[in-house]
Amino acid sequence: MYELNNPTLVKSIRDSLTGYMAVRVLIGPRSDSQKTQYTGNDIISCKIAAGLFSGDPSVGNAVSRKLTLSVARKVWIDLGQEVKIIAQCRDTVGRTSETIPVGTFYIVSRKLTDDVYTLECYDRMYKANIAYPYSPVAGQYTVPSATVVQNVATAMNMSLSNGTLAAMVRPMDYPGVIRTADDEVEVYPSTCREMLRQAAAVNGGNFIISNDGKLKFVPIWQSVSDYIYSECESKEFPNGSDPESVTSVYSYMAVRIFVEGVVAARAYNTETLKNPFDVHLEGSLMQTQAQLDATAAYILSIIQGKNITGYNIKNAIINPAVELGDYFKSLPAYSLTHCVAAYNMILDSLYTADLSSPFTDEGGDTVWEA
Secondary structure (H helix, E strand, C coil): CCCCCCHHHHHHHHHCCCEEEEEEEEEECCCHHHCEEEEHHHEEEEEEEEECCCCCCCECCECCCEEEEEEECCCCCCCCCEEEEEEEEEECCCCECCCEEEEEEEEEEEEEECCEEEEEEEEHHHHHCCECCCCCCCCCCEEEHHHHHHHHHHHCCCCECCCCCCCCCCEEECCCEEECCCCCEEECCCEHHHHHHHHHHHCCEEEEECCCCCEEEEECCCCECCCCECCCCCCCCHHHCCHHHHHHCCECCCEEECCCCCCEEEECCCCCCCCCCCCEEECCCCCCHHHHHHHHHHHHHHHCCCCCECEEEEEEEECCCCCCCCEEEECCCCCEEEECCEEEEECCCCCEEEEEECEECCCCCEECCC
């Protein structure tokens, strides 16, 4: 979650009957002073769709958030320009929160109709498909994942969120190099995004671009946040259940690891949940089986015993500091732990979002609501 200076004030205004959100959109070059500002009636619609996983619950992902924006035409808008979203909590008695960054995006398509621009934008993870700056070293087959992540950040001209480098504790295959079964070395090009996915996989998490535009590692399990959304929203839980009966939903966490074919992994849950996880890494010609087993044990230590209940909440009046991967507790009696694995956010004066995470239906199949 984006770190607020005064989270108590934000929650108080969001819970107030007279509270509302003021949203600003800045569009233009990288320099904010050269951007054009859009507020109020200038903004026809503003929506952000995001998912921590590219499919089923997994680690080893680096997924872009998508912004769909319609604004009244003020100036000519070019493809590739930067779009910055900023929010502020206000109420009718004069209270005002700090300004809160919601995200920075880049325009990939635009359409002008009746003096209204409709823009499709993605955050900076979209720009991670550039060549990783590697230089093979003879006899070196593994590298600290922290080194790889720092190199990616440098190549993308980005800052790292606090704690990201410290979380990179496992080694990974040396970027751009494959050792064949005959002990010959082959060099192949890799992108920064591929390297982020591998670094995320071996460390048991995923990469996102944070609300304030930094490269951030999100572990598959985090501590529970104090405030995700207000209690005055409507809820829709799995199987049509009400909040009091949501405990009947199967609690689980299934994990898959994607590492571009170099390392394969699987983790599965059992119905008893007595020993719900099994992680096995194989297929790497760069690392010994002992190294792979150590990484598998590390991932297992993170997820074992962490049961996360799937859910689907509609029209939540959310904390604007919420980010993908945040955890929270819900009814009954705040006993169920959920992950903000996906959201569809509407950035208007009410500022609501549909929040969800995968869950299992009565037939045992994984259901993905996003």
